[in-house]
Amino acid sequence: MATAYLLGHPVAHSLSPAMHNAAFMALGLPHRYEARDVEPHRLGDVVDALRTDDVLGANITIPHKEAALRLVDELADEARRIGAVNTIVRRSSRLVGDNTDGYGFSRALAAAGIDVQGKDVMVLGAGGAARACVAALGAARIVVVAARDLDRAAALAAAAGDPVVPRPWATARRTSAGIDVLVNATPIGLHGEDLLADFSFEKLPRAVVDLVPTRTETPLVRRAREAQDVRVVDGLSMLLHQAARSFTLWTGREAPLAVMRAALPRPT
Ligand code: NDP
Numbered sequence: 001m002a003t004a005y006l007l008g009h010p011v012a013h014s015l016s017p018a019m020h021n022a023a024f025m026a027l028g029l030p031h032r033y034e035a036r037d038v039e040p041h042r043l044g045d046v047v048d049a050l051r052t053d054d055v056l057g058a059n060i061t062i063p064h065k066e067a068a069l070r071l072v073d074e075l076a077d078e079a080r081r082i083g084a085v086n087t088i089v090r091r092s093s094r095l096v097g098d099n100t101d102g103y104g105f106s107r108a109l110a111a112a113g114i115d116v117q118g119k120d121v122m123v124l125g126a127g128g129a130a131r132a133c134v135a136a137l138g139a140a141r142i143v144v145v146a147a148r149d150l151d152r153a154a155a156l157a158a159a160a161g162d163p164v165v166p167r168p169w170a171t172a173r174r175t176s177a178g179i180d181v182l183v184n185a186t187p188i189g190l191h192g193e194d195l196l197a198d199f200s201f202e203k204l205p206r207a208v209v210d211l212v213p214t215r216t217e218t219p220l221v222r223r224a225r226e227a228q229d230v231r232v233v234d235g236l237s238m239l240l241h242q243a244a245r246s247f248t249l250w251t252g253r254e255a256p257l258a259v260m261r262a263a264l265p266r267p268t
Helices: 018-024 040-047 077-082 101-111 128-135 148-158 169-174 219-228 235-251 257-262
Strands: 003-008 034-039 055-060 087-091 094-098 120-124 143-145 162-168 179-184 207-210 231-233
Touching: 003 018, 003 040, 018 034, 018 235, 018 257, 055 235, 077 094, 077 101, 077 128, 087 235, 101 128, 101 207, 101 231, 101 235, 120 128, 120 169, 128 143, 128 148, 143 148, 143 169, 148 162, 162 169, 207 219, 219 231, 235 257
Parallel strands: 003 034, 003 055, 120 143, 120 179, 143 162, 179 207, 207 231
Antiparallel strands: 055 087, 087 094
16 A cells, blocks of 8 residues: 655645545555645655655645755656646655646646637736646737736746746736636635635636635636636636546556546535
8 A cells, every 4th residue: 555645734625635535446546645734844854755665656735836846856847847846756766746737727728618829818826836827828829927926927937938928916906808818826715715806807808717726616716607608617627637647647547537526525
């Protein structure tokens, strides 16, 4: 039996253990998935300790995805391209840092019939998740990254290149009209905060993507679903698809998507 860990802070309400443990059971694999709350100053030691035979690897979540880049022995191309690690795979005594968030994001968009080709996209937030989304948005006409820390948005845009432009949060709030696709890559909504209270959309964009994975709908998702003609992707859809890819990286087996979806608290 081997274990895959979720390392983050906080992790208590994570929906990932239910999905992965259901998948292990469905395929008759003697493994388990366990969430561990790890404060930033302990991350190095905890990652070091993954180099043992009874470990499959780990998922890395908020706020450790960028710090994890420096703690692994090698990086898969996707993690290097995105600049963040959300999955560690143990290969013998070496740890490989990978990233499945971009894949999860792309699959979730495709499942909702959202095509970003030639579209104007606004990404809110400039952390690890925003980096993964931006890396998957290369076909857009323009990708505005709005963050309250402009330096962080500028660094993301510089690493990504065209068509990504940084914008201060306050300016983005005033100029959000004309956007085709809105992506919330901040945690706003996790505790019921209404992101739209801050923005001035006369009409919602044609597509709204909220990464925040919650048991009940975030206010943004609820309002977008109530609106006419808005395609909506919620955080559970991306969570499902990124998890499926991590599962395959650890086990070499195709993930049982229907089983994992059924382990989530509501349909996606
Ligand atoms: P990070 O901490 O790396 O980045 C968070 C970003 O949000 C930062 O730019 C931060 O700004 C910004 N932010 C936080 N609070 C506010 C606020 N009140 N107002 C404006 N900006 C704010 O986190 P991640 O990128 O890893 O994760 C972001 C969200 O995406 C989380 O909710 C996470 O759960 C979700 N996520 C979901 C996934 C899924 O599969 N559904 C996968 C990955 C992430 P600042 O730098 O100023 O703090």
